């Protein structure tokens with residue numbers, strides 16, 4: 001085995017039963033079967049399903065595996081197997097070195113023991129001596145920023161405090177392998193940012209397995225992606241952006257317009273994106289750096305043309321990333337047979353790869369009062385032949401100052 005491979009998973013499968021009664025019955029059968037030296041079969045018994053099926057991957061020191069997939073895909077089950085909390089039915093897991101884990105909220109803590117006692121307990125489980133933990137305990141408490149509460153039983157901690165202590169213990173103990181589940185999201189923003197800084201510091205010496213539904217977080221630290229879908233490997237590889245595209249495609253929704261404001265003067269009729277690639281799916285695909293030309297048609301019963309239009313582009317996580325405002329223009333709006341048509345053009349759209357949605361807002365140009373707003377009325381995808389996850393590129397001029405000497 002390669003020295004630097006710290007996590008190796010080969011042909012891993014795990015079955016669960018949907019019925020508790022059958023699960024207990026199968027548990028007893030399997031136990032008796034194992035005692036007689038019988039291997040568990042691949043066949044699924046009534047009510048059983050594969051939570052994980054034939055999973056294979058390696059994580060080396062200095063690498064981070066981003067484990068992604070929809071709810072129930074099998075991510076937490078895989079982390080629990082890696083952490084030795086549950087046994088697989090088939091396959092082999094090889095872990096080299098100390099394992100730090102932040103898996104389930106409060107898991108690994110004894111609720112009736114204080115924060116300080118739990119630090120010693122966890123340190124001992126990781127194989128540290130009392131003297132070694134004595135040297136680390138202060139930095140753990142400082143990092144978690146819970147000094148005031150460190151001698152209080154963990155059962156009285158808030159979720160955020162449990163996460164703070166959990167991450168602090170897992171990361172400050174300098175583990176060879178660090179397993180982090182979505183629980184990190186419970187921490188407040190300041191703490192999450194601090195955790196990422198800490199992960200950057202320890203990553204060169206650690207193999208990290210990171211589960212998250214936040215693709216910006218995953219793209220920030222993952223060096224490879226494993227995407228699970230109903231327990232099976234849907235994608236594995238170091239092309240992080242390709243894995244993330246696949247995750248987003250899985251959640252592609254139709255253009256279900258969500259009209260959040262309508263005073264009856266104007267309503268959206270249709271939105272058409274021009275200059276798009278022919279795609280097999282319904283989602284229009286626009287090449288990175290090509291012109292963004294969008295035709296918007298409205299129906300209106302009013303002859304008031306004091307409309308101010310705003311088009312907002314939001315990313316898949318519903319964060320607005322850009323907006324286009326049509327305030328006043330040299331060209332007057334024209335209403336023909338109750339229809340109003342607008343074409344918006346932006347040269348060389350350089351949004352990063354991903355799926356975006358468009359919202360359209362109409363206000364009265366003079367009073368600024370809202371007239372109409374439709375959220376997520378149109379979805380499109382930015383594609384890029386380069387397998388990179390670039391941030392949005394802004395065109396700027398670099399001015400070189402030749403006059404001064406450095």
Ligand SMILES: Nc1ncnc2c1ncn2[C@@H]1O[C@H](COP(=O)(O)OP(=O)(O)OP(=O)(O)O)[C@@H](O)[C@H]1O
Nearest residue numbers: 016017018051069070071072073074075076077078
């Ligand atoms: N102890 C258990 N007994 C029976 N089924 C289980 C058990 N634990 C998990 N499952 C099932 O296994 C499947 C995978 O669950 P898992 O928690 O690993 O998914 P996940 O990818 O972590 O989901 P999420 O994103 O919602 O956290 C789900 O269908 C879940 O209901």
